[in-house]
Amino acid sequence: MRLSDAIEQFIKTMLTQEETEIELKRNELAEYFNCAPSQINYVLATRFTPDHGYIIESKRGGGGYIRIFRMEQDTREQLLYLLHERVGTSISALSASHLIKQLNEREIVNCNEAALMLSAVSPQALSLPITSEMKDALRAKIFKSMLLELTRRVRE
Numbered sequence: 001m002r003l004s005d006a007i008e009q010f011i012k013t014m015l016t017q018e019e020t021e022i023e024l025k026r027n028e029l030a031e032y033f034n035c036a037p038s039q040i041n042y043v044l045a046t047r048f049t050p051d052h053g054y055i056i057e058s059k060r061g062g063g064g065y066i067r068i069f070r071m072e073q074d075t076r077e078q079l080l081y082l083l084h085e086r087v088g089t090s091i092s093a094l095s096a097s098h099l100i101k102q103l104n105e106r107e108i109v110n111c112n113e114a115a116l117m118l119s120a121v122s123p124q125a126l127s128l129p130i131t132s133e134m135k136d137a138l139r140a141k142i143f144k145s146m147l148l149e150l151t152r153r154v155r156e
Contacts, residue, residue: 007033007043011068020070026058029066044068053102075108076154083147090136096121096143108150117146 001009007029014022030037048054048068057067082099097118104114119125121143126135 003033003035003039004043004047007035007040008047011043011048015068015070022068024066024068026066040066049098052098053106075106076151078106079108079147079151079154083144083151087140087144087147089140090133091121091140091143092136093121093123093126093139096139099143103150108154117143120146 010033011022011024014024026037026040029040033039044056044058044066048056050071053071055069055071057069059065086099087096100109100114100117100121103109103117104111109117121139123135126138128135130138
């Protein structure tokens with residue numbers, strides 16, 4: 001397991017269903033994992049973003065801290081946000097992948113559904129002789145269709 005994966009898992013383990021907010025010290029966490037504080041920054045910046053369902057609050061300095069909040073949203077509200085505000089007219093394979101993984105982590109879709117969704121928006125599925133911009137636009141349409149179906153399913 002890569003160090004960044006281990007740091008991510010450690011933090012996610014601390015953020016349980018009951019505990020939606022944690023406070024950490026960057027230097028203590030870096031010391032625990034025997035790495036540079038910049039490695040902690042990297043994990044936070046790439047794996048604990050609003051797209052992943054988290055908000056980070058940070059204060060640097062001697063008494064500095066990192067607060068991580070897991071955003072709690074109603075399932076339907078989250079799907080509508082993704083459908084109408086987040087996805088837009090274009091989305092990269094990486095961004096779509098992050099959002100699908102978030103849906104799986106929040107148990108909005110199960111592992112099999114997430115795998116199918118990832119497959120449908122993957123670069124392999126869209127390996128057509130068209131521009132990257134057109135692929136991202138097509139990916140957004142496909143992803144929005146899936147989100148719309150999930151929204152309908154939640155309503156029932």
